[in-house]
Amino acid sequence: MYDFKTINGLIELAQKEELSIPEVVILREQELSERSEAEIRELMKKNLKVMKEAAQKGLEKDDLTSISGLTGGDGRLLAEAEKDGKSLIGAVISQAVAKALAIAEVNAAMEPIVAVPTAGSCGILPAALLTVAEKYEKKEEEVIDALFVASGIGLAIAQQASVSGAEGGCQAECGSAAGMAAGAVVYLMGGDHNQLASAVAISLKTVLGLVCDPVAGLVEVPCIKRNATGASNALVAAEMALAGIESVIPVDEVIVAMKKVGDALPNELKETSLGGLAATPTARKIENELTLNN
Amino acid sequence: MSKLSLLDIIGPIMLGPSSSHTAGAVRIGNLAREIVAEEIEEVKFHLHGSFKETYQGHGTDKALLGGLLGLSTADPKIKNAFELAEEKGIEFDYLPVELDGVHPNTAKLEIKDRTDKTTTIVASSVGGGSVVIKQIDGINVDLNGEYHTLITLHQDKPGVMAKISRVLEEDELNIAFMKVLREYKGALATAVIELDHNLTTKKLRAIKEIAEIKEARIIKPVK
Ligand code: SF4
Numbered sequence: 001m002y003d004f005k006t007i008n009g010l011i012e013l014a015q016k017e018e019l020s021i022p023e024v025v026i027l028r029e030q031e032l033s034e035r036s037e038a039e040i041r042e043l044m045k046k047n048l049k050v051m052k053e054a055a056q057k058g059l060e061k062d063d064l065t066s067i068s069g070l071t072g073g074d075g076r077l078l079a080e081a082e083k084d085g086k087s088l089i090g091a092v093i094s095q096a097v098a099k100a101l102a103i104a105e106v107n108a109a110m111e112p113i114v115a116v117p118t119a120g121s122c123g124i125l126p127a128a129l130l131t132v133a134e135k136y137e138k139k140e141e142e143v144i145d146a147l148f149v150a151s152g153i154g155l156a157i158a159q160q161a162s163v164s165g166a167e168g169g170c171q172a173e174c175g176s177a178a179g180m181a182a183g184a185v186v187y188l189m190g191g192d193h194n195q196l197a198s199a200v201a202i203s204l205k206t207v208l209g210l211v212c213d214p215v216a217g218l219v220e221v222p223c224i225k226r227n228a229t230g231a232s233n234a235l236v237a238a239e240m241a242l243a244g245i246e247s248v249i250p251v252d253e254v255i256v257a258m259k260k261v262g263d264a265l266p267n268e269l270k271e272t273s274l275g276g277l278a279a280t281p282t283a284r285k286i287e288n289e290l291t292l293n294n
Numbered sequence: 295m296s297k298l299s300l301l302d303i304i305g306p307i308m309l310g311p312s313s314s315h316t317a318g319a320v321r322i323g324n325l326a327r328e329i330v331a332e333e334i335e336e337v338k339f340h341l342h343g344s345f346k347e348t349y350q351g352h353g354t355d356k357a358l359l360g361g362l363l364g365l366s367t368a369d370p371k372i373k374n375a376f377e378l379a380e381e382k383g384i385e386f387d388y389l390p391v392e393l394d395g396v397h398p399n400t401a402k403l404e405i406k407d408r409t410d411k412t413t414t415i416v417a418s419s420v421g422g423g424s425v426v427i428k429q430i431d432g433i434n435v436d437l438n439g440e441y442h443t444l445i446t447l448h449q450d451k452p453g454v455m456a457k458i459s460r461v462l463e464e465d466e467l468n469i470a471f472m473k474v475l476r477e478y479k480g481a482l483a484t485a486v487i488e489l490d491h492n493l494t495t496k497k498l499r500a501i502k503e504i505a506e507i508k509e510a511r512i513i514k515p516v517k
Pocket of ligand 1: 120121164165166169170171173174211212213214218219220222223224226271
């Protein structure tokens with residue numbers, strides 16, 4: 001049985017069986033789905049392809065707008081500024097942020113994306129992972145392995161807490177996505193198990209309590225920009241962990257804390273658009289305008 | 295709940311923007327298409343709760359319709375669902391509704407097919423793209439579209455279920471889940487039987503030949 005409920009459980013299983021984390025995650029899926037390893041890898045390859053296409057579309061299309069007309073084009077704007085040498089924070093983070101915006105904008109424009117873990121947070125993992133993979137010229141198979149690492153992390157979070165904004169607030173969506181991305185990047189860069197666990201813990205800790213408050217109920221404001229900060233969060237956490245910085249609170253305790261915080265959040269702040277940014281005067285105005293236009 | 299697959303975490307591949315309001319809506323349309331199983335002439339989507347509030351911004355309207363036309367959650371053609379439906383001569387309309395005691399993301403579909411029959415389906419999108427068909431023609435069913443499902447309408451007499459089970463057993467079909475509902479006290483009952491594998495046309499015929507069975511249909515799972 002290759003099953004695990006926690007990140008620690010996943011790491012222990014890998015150590016005991018002398019397997020890599022992607023191997024454990026794939027074996028678990030084989031047992032669960034009766035699919036072969038080749039089939040599972042093929043499905044992941046397809047996911048990667050859609051991620052790349054979404055990033056490209058978001059960065060290149062010059063008339064990208066959401067159905068509501070509220071958002072679109074910001075990823076491109078940032079990518080152009082970076083190309084013009086105007087980046088303040090450096091190429092890797094700037095490019096990752098641009099990609100995260102671009103993919104989230106593609107999502108809002110009703111184009112194909114991969115929900116990781118959800119559609120609302122779909123930009124974070126691909127943006128962080130693809131940017132690092134490009135910079136360090138990682139092979140496709142390595143990136144696919146990193147995606148399996150990300151799914152292992154996501155599974156541990158989903159089983160101990162939640163990956164849905166309606167259940168746990170945005171910490172559960174954009175937070176989990178950042179945790180998955182941070183761990184995947186550490187794996188891709190050859191970090192060890194402790195570093196991986198610390199990266200996930202650090203990225204989750206920084207967004208603990210983040211509420212889900214989509215303006216007018218649409219997955220656009222603040223979601224798209226939270227994808228941007230989610231990608232940078234993942235890279236900052238990975239950078240720290242790879243340098244040997246540890247999380248004082250172990251990762252699974254952080255996940256359980258996130259679950260408790262999520263439970264304590266009032267309904268107003270869990271995707272109902274009754275509180276937070278969704279209840280600001282400007283948000284209400286946007287909401288009214290959208291209703292009138294309809 | 296069944297165990298989470300890694301494909302629930304990385305995936306599905308879908309059209310944005312929302313797994314519940316877009317991908318889930320497509321799957322509701324897909325299942326409704328399976329249930330009706332006839333060429334569709336006209337459909338009215340009665341939208342409740344959050345579906346009613348945000349259906350245009352989330353593309354729920356196109357998603358429901360596209361699903362009904364048989365498009366999958368990842369098919370870019372969903373964006374053109376209105377045009378596609380018009381080409382096929384299907385009339386469609388979206389109306390607000392207040393339903394009692396249902397999930398906030400719920401739609402009631404009133405579908406008229408080319409045989410002039412109208413089917414009413416109540417379905418909810420319950421998160422992450424998962425959906426539940428709550429009612430078909432006023433009968434509670436609770437279908438999630440993950441299995442091959444046999445739905446019967448039969449006279450509520452002792453021994454009917456045993457007869458159905460016997461037919462299924464001959465084919466070594468595993469029953470994943472079974473529920474019998476008595477909506478019309480003493481007269482008619484509905485059985486919802488989720489199966490691991492599909493039922494052959496022959497077996498379906500054998501079930502329909504059971505004297506007490508009024509109607510039987512099989513609904514294929516949707517991805
Ligand atoms: S604010 Fe809510 S809807 Fe938007 S990304 Fe965060 S969890 Fe998802």
